[in-house]
Amino acid sequence: MSLHAGYLLYRNVQRPIGLLIRSVKRLQEGNYSTRITVNPKNEFTYLFQRFNDMAANTEQLIQKVYVEELRRREANVKQLQSQINPHFLYNCFALIRSLARLDKKESVMKLAMHLSTYYRYTTRVEKMTASLKEELQLVESYLEIQQFHIQHLSYRIQVRESMLETELPRLLLQPIVENVVLHGIERFDGDGVITISGESDDRYHTLIVEDNGIGMTEETLRKLEKKIMNPPDDSSGCALWNIRQRMLFQFGQEASITFRIREEGGVAVYLTWPHENYSI
Secondary structure, eight states, X not given: XXXXXXXXXXXXXXXXXXXXXXXXXXXXXXXXXXOOOOOOSSHHHHHHHHHHHHHHHHHHHHHHHHHHHHHHHHHHHHHHHHTOOOSOHHHXXXXXXXXXXXXXHHHHHHHHHHHHHHHHHHTOOSOSXXXXXXXXXXXXXHHHHHHXXXXXXXXXXXXXGGGTTOEEETTSSHHHHHHHIIIIITTOSSOEEEEEEEEEOSSEEEEEEEEOSSOOOHHHHHHHHHHTTSOOOTTSOOHHHHHHHHHHHHHOTTOEEEEEEOTTSSEEEEEEEEOTTOOO
8 A cells, every 4th residue: 555655646746746847947948848748637737737838938928039139130230231321422423523524434434333333232221231242342332433532542452262252241341441541541641552351260250451541549549449339429420330339230249340550551450250150
């Protein structure tokens, strides 16, 4: 009788409790698809059904929160992207008008082609990412346009073939090049050269934008590094902060934008992000 009573106690109480504890632990570990399929046909049946209901509700809630987080991030990225508003459109139209007056038809056609390419790309908002190859083509069109304004500007693009299909947030590179042109080359007395290169190892991709322009002081560099860590206000621009935020959204906390004063003159800007298949 004692053995029979012990077996009944084990089967009807101890085993269901152990099963319930193991299921709760799996739920704590993040396995929200956990369900109890055993039906002991006693009071534990109610507990198991309630556990299954709770697990299903938790799974639905987690999925809903995850979807909402994705939507929030997408909205943030689109908002950041919409803040990028190139400022040289009116100058381009004025330049086209001047070239037309001088009867320089070839220059007008070339400028109009690059301008249409530039704005066709910058006004597309249906896709938030683009290949590095597309980003470099946009930068090339931008620099070709700027060469009409700045006669002493030249550029080199030296990015390895293996990096060209890497996906980036759209309009990530152009604002950096625009800053380099406006603040580094435009007021430079000598021949301004912008170089865009790419490096890649087994963990990270790096894009480097360098110029030989007027550069900046160490104090100015420290202020710039501090500025991009905080949201912009009415008195400061948002381009570099915008770039950093979009990189963090796309690639996580390992992504970065850093600056270095070149000994040869000018500034180097480094965009670094981890490979998609790399994890610590």
